[in-house]
Amino acid sequence: MKQNATMIAGILLPLLIMSVVNIAAGPNPDVVINRMNVNAELFENSSVRVTIIAEIIVSNEYNGTVESIAFPVLPIGLAMENPRKGVQSFKAIAGNITVDKVKTKSYNDVILVKFLDGLRPGDVRNVSFSFVLKPSTALVKLGGDRYRFAYRLYMPNATVDYNKSTMKALLPYGAGVTKISSDGIVEMDALSERLTAVWRCFGPPRGSGWDFILEFKVLGGTSPVSPSPPAETTSIPNVTPQGGGTFPLLELVTFVVVSNAITGALAFLLYRRAVKRKVPVIEGWQASQEEEFLLTEEVVAQYREVLEKLDKDERSIVDILLDKNGKVEQKDLPELTGFSKSKVSRILKRLDSLGVVRRTSVGKTKIVELSPVLMEIFRERGEI
Structure with a gap:
């Protein structure tokens, strides 16, 4: 034996x-x-x-x-x-x-x-x-x-x-x-x-x-x-x-x-609480695919607090992203906002550090995307 x-x-x-x-x-x-x-x-x-x-x-x-x-x-x-x-x-x-x-x-x-x-x-x-x-x-x-x-x-x-x-x-x-x-x-x-x-x-x-x-x-x-x-x-x-x-x-x-x-039951419960959303597809951008994330009450509260403290310039860019279904090319933002390129860059840097947006590059094109968590929050509030 x-x-x-x-x-x-x-x-x-x-x-x-x-x-x-x-x-x-x-x-x-x-x-x-x-x-x-x-x-x-x-x-x-x-x-x-x-x-x-x-x-x-x-x-x-x-x-x-x-x-x-x-x-x-x-x-x-x-x-x-x-x-x-x-x-x-x-x-x-x-x-x-x-x-x-x-x-x-x-x-x-x-x-x-x-x-x-x-x-x-x-x-x-x-x-x-x-x-x-x-x-x-x-x-x-x-x-x-x-x-x-x-x-x-x-x-x-x-x-x-x-x-x-x-x-x-x-x-x-x-x-x-x-x-x-x-x-x-x-x-x-x-x-x-x-x-x-x-x-x-x-x-x-x-x-x-x-x-x-x-x-x-x-x-x-x-x-x-x-x-x-x-x-x-x-x-x-x-x-x-x-x-x-x-x-x-x-x-x-x-x-x-x-x-x-040990964690099987916990994982199953968390999975059931996960909120699934589909990211609008942008051709050539590998991040454009279905994604799941956990949307807890604590996370929602944190993001809402951040939104309430945005100044009018920062909020204007968030509103533009909402109008564009969550994504926009960075080069289009100066014309859409009336801000200079340098001002747009400063605001995006600030929003990125807060987790409100994320920036990525597709070749020479820079893409700005609203946080998927914020997108879901705005959907719950009926704003998109």
């Missing part, structure tokens, strides 16, 4: 490894994060809420289905130095996904984004999710009112177009920047009236990721916001795979099998 069990294990393990090698063998050139916006909100209790918005493209040459993408957060070594560090909570926001936290031999915390329907060759998917880092994981209080934010964004197991990716850190109210790492700039966030540190275009990664460092001092004793982030999805217990190998080939094998059974 023992010999038979050993033989079966010897047969099944290689097959199991082969079943996940396409998504777990490190950055895959055929699975591309075309652009990624990483937004970190810093709180005075030294916790950090990170929201990641990513556009994922699967090459037509890809063989198979992409079931998940792993985003490493905390190496095992750092967790051993300070067991209090790590991911406190997490949640899926949009993109027909579920989000789990997994522990591997190389990383103590990995956020695993799982696609409910899988991604196939030629698919384009926009996803967003968030997680909260425990106090002192990435933000440390140096003494008095001084803080140091040191965040390392580890490379996921997909190819990242870092030239189109952006990192933003929203500081607490009353904070003033005293030091910022190279290529970072400081801007004022008009919505919240808080300083924001921005790194546009990551640049080539150093080792396994990108580093963003910032020091600031909080002035004054009052803040109109909570000193800590609101509660998100409660973390599930870590699932530790058994076996050797390096992240993420062998370490995710056991997790993928066990997690599918």
Whole structure:
């Protein structure tokens, strides 16, 4: 009996490894994060809420289905130095996904984004999710009112177009920047009236990721916001795979099998809540296809709040996009709005950073598209 069990294990393990090698063998050139916006909100209790918005493209040459993408957060070594560090909570926001936290031999915390329907060759998917880092994981209080934010964004197991990716850190109210790492700039966030540190275009990664460092001092004793982030999805217990190998080939094998059974019911419930919409087709634009995303009450509330704070120029462009069924060529906007090209570019940059629009290129043509979530909200309100 023992010999038979050993033989079966010897047969099944290689097959199991082969079943996940396409998504777990490190950055895959055929699975591309075309652009990624990483937004970190810093709180005075030294916790950090990170929201990641990513556009994922699967090459037509890809063989198979992409079931998940792993985003490493905390190496095992750092967790051993300070067991209090790590991911406190997490949640899926949009993109027909579920989000789990997994522990591997190389990383103590990995956020695993799982696609409910899988991604196939030629698919384009926009996803967003968030997680909260425990106090002192990435933000440390140096003494008095001084803080140091040191965040390392580890490379996921997909190819990242870092030239189109952006990192933003929203500081607490009353904070003033005293030091910022190279290529970072400081801007004022008009919505919240808080300083924001921005790194546009990551640049080539150093080792396994990108580093963003910032020091600031909080002035004054009052803040109109909570000193800590609101509660998100409660973390599930870590699932530790058994076996050797390096992240993420062998370490995710056991997790993928066990997690599918554990989260099956949750995935089904989330899938039933997903809202399906069809994007109007623009010839030659690969993102013009049917797409599913989760439209929760929280997401709707966030977008409505953003809309209410748009100025009249920003709102005029949103109204034009609504009239054009959600898409327009950027070169047409100066004539449609009466604004100069430079003013249109500034407004679009602002709307893009808020998640109201997204911009892409088809050859030499630049396309501006209204957020699919906003499109659905306007449909519910009967405005389109």
